[in-house]
Structure formats: C-alpha cells, structure tokens
Amino acid sequence: xxxxxxxxxxxxxxxxxxxxxxxxxxxxxxxxxxxxxxxxxxxxxxxxxxxxxxxxxxxxxxxxxxxxxxxxxxxxxxxxxxxxxxxxxxxxxxxxxxxxxxxxxxxxxxxxxxxxxxxxxxxxxxxxxxxxxxxxxxxxxxxxxxxxxxxxxxxxxxxxxxxxxxxxxxxxxxxxxxxxxxxxxxxxxxxxxxxxxxxxxxxxxxxxxxxxxxxxxxxxxxxxxxxxxxxxxxxxxxxxxxxxxxxxxxxxxxxxxxxxxxxxxxxxxxxxxxxxxxxxxxxxxxxxxxxxxxxxxxxxxxxxxxxxxxxxxxxxxxxxxxxxxxxxxxxxxxxxxxxxxxxxxxxxxxxxxxxxxxxxxxxxxxxxxxxxxxxxxxxxxxxxxxxxxxxxxxxxxxxxxxxxxx
Amino acid sequence: xxxxxxxxxxxxxxxxxxxxxxxxxxxxxxxxxxxxxxxxxxxxxxxxxxxxxxxxxxxxxxxxxxxxxxxxxxxxxxxxxxxxxxxxxxxxxxxxxxxxxxxxxxxxxxxxxxxxxxxxxxxxxxxxxxxxxxxxxxxxxxxxxxxxxxxxxxxxxxxxxxxxxxxxxxxxxxxxxxxxxxxxxxxxxxxxxxxxxxxxxxxxxxxxxxx
Numbered sequence: 101x102x103x104x105x106x107x108x109x110x111x112x113x114x115x116x117x118x119x120x121x122x123x124x125x126x127x128x129x130x131x132x133x134x135x136x137x138x139x140x141x142x143x144x145x146x147x148x149x150x151x152x153x154x155x156x157x158x159x160x161x162x163x164x165x166x167x168x169x170x171x172x173x174x175x176x177x178x179x180x181x182x183x184x185x186x187x188x189x190x191x192x193x194x195x196x197x198x199x200x201x202x203x204x205x206x207x208x209x210x211x212x213x214x215x216x217x218x219x220x221x222x223x224x225x226x227x228x229x230x231x232x233x234x235x236x237x238x239x240x241x242x243x244x245x246x247x248x249x250x251x252x253x254x255x256x257x258x259x260x261x262x263x264x265x266x267x268x269x270x271x272x273x274x275x276x277x278x279x280x281x282x283x284x285x286x287x288x289x290x291x292x293x294x295x296x297x298x299x300x301x302x303x304x305x306x307x308x309x310x311x312x313x314x315x316x317x318x319x320x321x322x323x324x325x326x327x328x329x330x331x332x333x334x335x336x337x338x339x340x341x342x343x344x345x346x347x348x349x350x351x352x353x354x355x356x357x358x359x360x361x362x363x364x365x366x367x368x369x370x371x372x373x374x375x376x377x378x379x380x381x382x383x384x385x386x387x388x389x390x391x392x393x394x395x396x397x398x399x400x401x402x403x404x405x406x407x408x409x410x411x412x413x414x415x416x417x418x419x420x421x422x423x424x425x426x427x428x429x430x431x432x433x434x435x436x437x438x439x440x441x442x443x444x445x446x447x448x449x450x451x452x453x454x455x456x457x458x459x460x461x462x463x464x465x466x467x468x469x470x471x472x473x474x475x476x477x478x479x480x481x482x483x484x485x486x487x488x489x490x491x492x493x494x495x496x497x498x499x500x501x502x503x504x505x506x
Numbered sequence: 507x508x509x510x511x512x513x514x515x516x517x518x519x520x521x522x523x524x525x526x527x528x529x530x531x532x533x534x535x536x537x538x539x540x541x542x543x544x545x546x547x548x549x550x551x552x553x554x555x556x557x558x559x560x561x562x563x564x565x566x567x568x569x570x571x572x573x574x575x576x577x578x579x580x581x582x583x584x585x586x587x588x589x590x591x592x593x594x595x596x597x598x599x600x601x602x603x604x605x606x607x608x609x610x611x612x613x614x615x616x617x618x619x620x621x622x623x624x625x626x627x628x629x630x631x632x633x634x635x636x637x638x639x640x641x642x643x644x645x646x647x648x649x650x651x652x653x654x655x656x657x658x659x660x661x662x663x664x665x666x667x668x669x670x671x672x673x674x675x676x677x678x679x680x681x682x683x684x685x686x687x688x689x690x691x692x693x694x695x696x697x698x699x700x701x702x703x704x705x706x707x708x709x710x711x712x713x714x715x716x717x
Contacts, residue, residue, distance in 0.1 A: 114654030115654060117636065118516060118634065121635075122516065122632070267521065270521060271621060273525075280521040280523060281518060281519065281521065282519040282520070282627065283519070429621060437555065446619070471555075474557040478553070487516060488518065491516055491630070492518060495518055495630055498632075501542055501631070502668070502669065503633065505633065505635065
C-alpha cells in the first residue's frame with residue numbers, strides 16, 4: 101500500500117507537512133464519502149486511491165456506496181446523459197423511483213459529521229438533513245456546462261439543500277444560491293499509468309507494436325469516439341506529414357456510448373490500412389502500463405478533443421514531460437497555458453501547423469514539456485486534490501475570507 | 507531577539523458564479539466581484555506558473571488576448587503593474603478604468619467563442635504555521651531553502667496586498683530587528699519579475715550580505 105510519505109520526493113516534504121497540519125484541524129470530525137459504485141469509473145478510482153491516504157493523515161474518513169437496482173441505474177444513466185446535455189425523457193414514475201431508492205438508502209446509512217456526496221445518484225440523500233442536520237457537500241464530477249434543463253431543474257432542488265457544490269472546471273458552474281467551489285480532478289504519480297518506467301520497458305512496448313522510436317511519434321490516447329476527433333487527428337497528421345516524416349499512434353479503448361462510434365472506428369481503421377505509419381491500437385481496460393509507455397516514448401502527445409469533461413490524459417502526458425497539443429475545451433485550458441505549458445488549438449489546420457513547429461523546434465518542445473510537468477506537479481497531482489478536499493471540509497466550519505490557524 | 511515564524515497559505519478556489527463573453531460583461535463583472543477575486547486573477551498564476559519567467563500576463567489580459575482575440579485590451583491589461591499598488595481597492599479601480607476606457611473607445615461587440623467565457627473566481631485563504639522559526643539573519647538564510655513555495659509566496663505577496671499589511675512580512679521583520687537597510691532592499695525588490703525559486707535565491711543573497 102502506498103504511504104503519504106511516498107509522495108514527499110515528488111511534491112516536497114513541506115507539502116506533506118501542510119496536509120498533516122490541515123488534517124489536524126479536522127480532528128474529531130467524521131467524514132463520509134458516498135457514491136454509487138465501489139469499482140469502475142473515475143470516481144471509484146480516485147476514492148480508492150485517496151481513502152488510505154486520508155486515513156494516514158489521521159482523518160476519520162470512510163466511504164459508503166448506495167444500493168440500487170437496474171431500474172434505479174437506468175434512471176441515473178439518464179440523469180448522467182442529461183447533465184451532459186443529451187436530450188432525455190424521464191417519467192414521473194422514474195423520478196419517484198429514484199427518490200424512493202435514495203430514501204431507502206438514507207434510512208440505512210449512519211451519517212457522519214461531513215457527508216460528501218458524489219454525482220447525481222445519491223443526491224437526494226440530502227432530504228435526511230431536515231431531521232439529522234450535519235454538513236453536506238455535493239461533488240459533481242460530470243461536465244454540466246450545458247445540461248438538459250428538465251434534469252437540471254429536478255437536481256437543482258436537491259443541490260440547493262447542500263452547504264456547497266463542487267465542480268471540476270469553471271465552465272461547469274451554475275447560478276446557485278449556495279457556495280460553489282472549484283476542485284479539479286488529479287492523477288496519481290505513483291499509479292501504473294503514471295509512475296516512472298525503465299527505458300527498456302518503453303522500448304519493448306514500441307517494438308511489440310512495430311513502432312520505430314528512431315523516427316518522430318505523434319500519439320493520441322483516447323476512446324475512438326466523435327468527441328475525441330480521431331479522424332481530425334488523422335487529417336492533421338496527413339497535413340503535417342506532407343513536409344515532415346512522422347508516425348501516428350491512436351490508442352485507446354473501443355467501448356463508447358457514442359452512436360457514431362462504430363462508424364468512426366471503421367473510418368479510422370480504413371485510414372490506417374492506407375498508411376503503414378498509422379498505428380491504431382485497441383487497448384483493453386487493464387492497459388495502464390502500456391499507456392504509460394506509449395506516452396513516455398512519444399515525441400508529441402495530442403488530445404484533439406472537440407468536447408471534454410476534464411481531459412486528464414493531458415495531465416498524464418504533461419507529467420511525463422511531453423509537449424502536448426490539445427483542443428481548448430473542457431478542463432484542458434486549466435492544464436495548458438498556451439505556449440507556456442503546451443499548445444492549445446481550435447482546428448485541424450492549427451494542430452497540423454503546431455505538430456510541424458514542435459518537431460522542427462525540439463528545444464521549444466522540450467521546454468513546453470518541462471513546464472508542463474512542473475504545472476502538473478503543482479496543480480494536478482493527488483496531493484493537491486487531497487489538500488483541496490481538506491480545505492473544502494474546513495470551509496464548512498470557517499466562513500471568513502481569510503482563516504488563520506495558530 | 508524577536509523570532510520570525512514562517513507561515514504557509516493554502517487556497518480553496520471559489521466560483522463566484524459570474525462570467526463574461528465580451529469586454530462589457532468583463533467590466534460589469536469587475537465592478538461586481540469582491541477584491542479577493544481581483545487578487546485571485548492577478549496573482550493565482552504566479553504560484554501556478556511559478557517556474558516560468560517572465561510570468562504570463564494576469565488572467566484578464568490572458569483572456570482578452572487568447573479568447574477575445576483583442577490584443578489592444580490584452581496589452582493594456584498586461585501593463586497594469588501590480589507592484590505599484592498598495593491596496594486591492596486601488597488595483598481593482600485601475601483595472602476597471604482600463605476596461606472602461608477600452609469599452610468606451612472600441613465598444614464591446616467582439617465576443618469570445620462559446621466555451622471560452624471568462625469565469626470570475628476568488629479564494630478562501632487558510633493560513634497555517636510551519637515548524638520553521640528563526641531568530642537571526644543567519645538562521646533565516648539557512649532555513650529559507652526549506653520553506654515551501656506557498657510559504658514564500660504568502661510572506662512576499664499575500665502579506666502586502668491580500669492581507670493589507672502594506673509591505674512584505676520579511677521586510678517588516680528585518681525592520682523590527684534593526685536591519686533597516688535590508689528591509690528597504692527587500693521592500694524595493696519587485697517580486698513579480700522573478701520566478702519563486704529565483705526570488706528565494708535573491709532573498710538569500712541579500713540576507714547573507716547583511717548577516
């Protein structure tokens with residue numbers, strides 16, 4: 101098991117000290133995380149990595165999962181899609197069922213002093229507040245910048261009963277009468293996906309796929325769906341390749357909710373068949389070490405998304421010191437300041453142009469990469485995420501703009 | 507001798523719930539938000555991008571240049587020299603004046619692309635003591651390298667503007683122990699022109715010279 105001290109060589113001993121000092125201020129407060137699944141998905145992944153670290157800091161923290169059934173999750177899937185702005189219809193009966201399951205769970209839970217509710221599935225547990233009080237925070241992990249209005253109106257009734265709402269990017273904020281806090285997600289620098297790898301492991305991965313590391317490699321790691329624009333990536337690569345030698349790697353999982361997904365996948369495959377320098381790799385979910393190696397061995401990493409929740413693959417690549425060219429959408433501009441810690445683009449042509457410039461100017465590319473790594477160290481590692489959660493919990497008890505602890 | 511305890515400051519980022527897609531909405535937002543929001547948007551990047559020199563422009567200027575594509579407004583906002591202001595109220599007033607003049611001269615028809623609106627933010631600051639306490643300039647210089655960047659930032663930037671102490675904490679302590687010249691040299695140092703590590707080194711050199 102990882103220890104909080106294992107992060108000291110990465111973020112500095114002073115940062116670890118600060119976490120312990122903040123945690124001390126929360127002595128005597130029990131903290132309860134509640135979400136809808138113990139495994140699978142980004143929320144469960146970050147909680148499973150974070151919980152042991154919170155306990156090592158001396159916090160009385162626990163994690164509970166609500167119990168639902170197929171019918172309940174069918175409704176919450178609609179909520180999820182609705183928050184993403186997808187048109188969905190939810191019937192009165194479905195809303196009632198959602199509330200019924202939340203009420204059943206609320207009766208079974210033993211609520212802590214601070215109840216930290218993640219995403220819409222358990223949102224209506226807040227009804228319990230009327231009888232038990234406590235401090236309640238709702239954390240939205242979803243891109244809610246353009247939500248379906250009916251779904252938002254329903255959820256808003258519950259969100260406004262909380263003490264605070266937490267969003268991952270500024271664009272996700274809403275007009276709410278409660279305090280809204282920005283807490284970005286994070287990557288774990290000691291996980292398989294991000295930990296340092298010996299050079300021979302990187303080389304072996306490239307050899308296994310027949311990719312030549314002696315020539316430039318431009319890589320995008322993401323699902324093959326419309327919003328990640330793999331076809332736009334291929335077009336940008338072709339435009340850039342007219343004047344420079346390079347290979348393109350498109351790697352990611354095939355699973356997608358996008359109805360156009362299969363068609364896009366076919367087109368990507370067809371393009372790859374025409375060009376021996378395009379490598380399309382369909383990776384199973386357990387490919388963290390391979391993704392790590394592919395990012396580390398690439399010359400440039402792309403994330404040419406048309407829409408993003410947060411786009412943590414950008415942080416992953418920057419953490420490896422790679423120059424990244426990415427679409428200026430979702431949480432990506434938080435991770436990249438244009439021409440300082442990476443490149444933000446808005447078009448296929450712009451992406452192609454920057455690929456050529458970075459391949460032509462390796463020193464500038466390397467500077468972007470090293471700046472990017474420092475930016476991630478400071479802002480997007482799990483230790484910063486823990487710090488933000490500790491401050492969030494403290495903010496429930498201290499209202500002043502500036503809080504002094506002595 | 508009077509001791510100096512190093513403190514550290516940690517920020518929780520607050521979403522103010524106000525956004526702008528053109529210069530007029532930026533102006534309205536600037537008038538509406540608290541001074542802590544002005545401090546956030548003119549300082550947060552100093553810590554976030556502490557390793558870059560010269561530092562990127564403040565958030566308002568950066569947005570005007572990259573999202574509004576308005577280089578004139580961006581340049582005017584970039585040239586607001588934060589070190590010249592002794593209070594957040596005066597800094598806020600000055601930024602408002604720049605945008606006001608720009609809107610009255612150029613209008614505000616130019617809009618950013620959807621999704622690139624300026625979001626006003628602020629922070630709640632939590633100040634915590636560190637275990638580092640010094641009593642002499644020699645001890646100060648020796649411990650400076652172990653102090654976190656958050657701590658350095660707090661004493662050099664927050665103390666003067668965010669906490670309204672008028673000057674940085676180091677100068678105040680140097681003055682308190684009779685090192686008037688050193689206090690003045692550090693007070694005159696423009697911290698906005700250095701990376702935080704560069705500032706740390708510069709401070710160490712100055713302190714050792716007077717130790």
